[in-house]
Amino acid sequence: MILAGMAITTVAQGQAPKRTVIRAGRVLNVRTGELRANQAIVIEGDKISQISPSAEVKAAVGDTTIDLPDATLLPGLIDMHTHLTFELSSLSYEGLKISTAREALHGARNARRTLEAGFTTVRNLGAKDYADIALRDAINDGDVIGPRIVASGPAMGITGGHCDENLLPPAFHFQGGGVADGVEAVQHKVREIIKYGADVIKICATGGVLSKG
Secondary structure (H helix, E strand, O other): OOOOOOEEEEOOOOOOOOOEEEEEEEEEEOOOOEEEEEEEEEEEOOEEEEEEEHHHOOOOOOOEEEEEEEEEEOOOEEEEEEOOOOOHHHOOHHHHHOOHHHHHHHHHHHHHHHHHOOEEEEEEOOOHHHHHHHHHHHHHOOOOOOOEEEEOOOOEEOOOOOOOOOOOOHHHOOOOOOEOOOHHHHHHHHHHHHHOOOOOOOEOOOOOOOOOO
């Protein structure tokens, strides 16, 4: 999917386009795996209404035409496991200096990069202090550009487990936002996370790649 260098031509100046017609060199049919050449995609409002050979689609007065003769188009991709608010450079002790507000700003930048890479939906599995839920809501409200986000809020796990905060010494009593021990505590934590807007619950049942030991 190539977005750069697209040529946009408005058929009739001064009129709001009734439709958008995208003419592409190739369109991938993901159901069959077929790569179709010289196709036109017709968009009415926010929905695709037609995909046909380009020669069969005529632009009407008021339409907007986007010509992408060298591009291959395909449906938006879905990433089922992201951490948009994280920075790879701050996943160990460096991360202790990062505020929730800063993580949300990281998320805004990463969300745009993710969308521009072709991912139109992501499932974000774990974020500090519900930063991913704030990011999801900002995207839904049109304040930030990014993909649709299915957000989990803080990831759940046991005391000392993969999703606890295990880097500081005991004097700090620093605990992860999703820590819960025992059946009743887990039930309460799930209800709390849902209360604050989570779409899905992430549970860390075992250790992970960044766990100590």
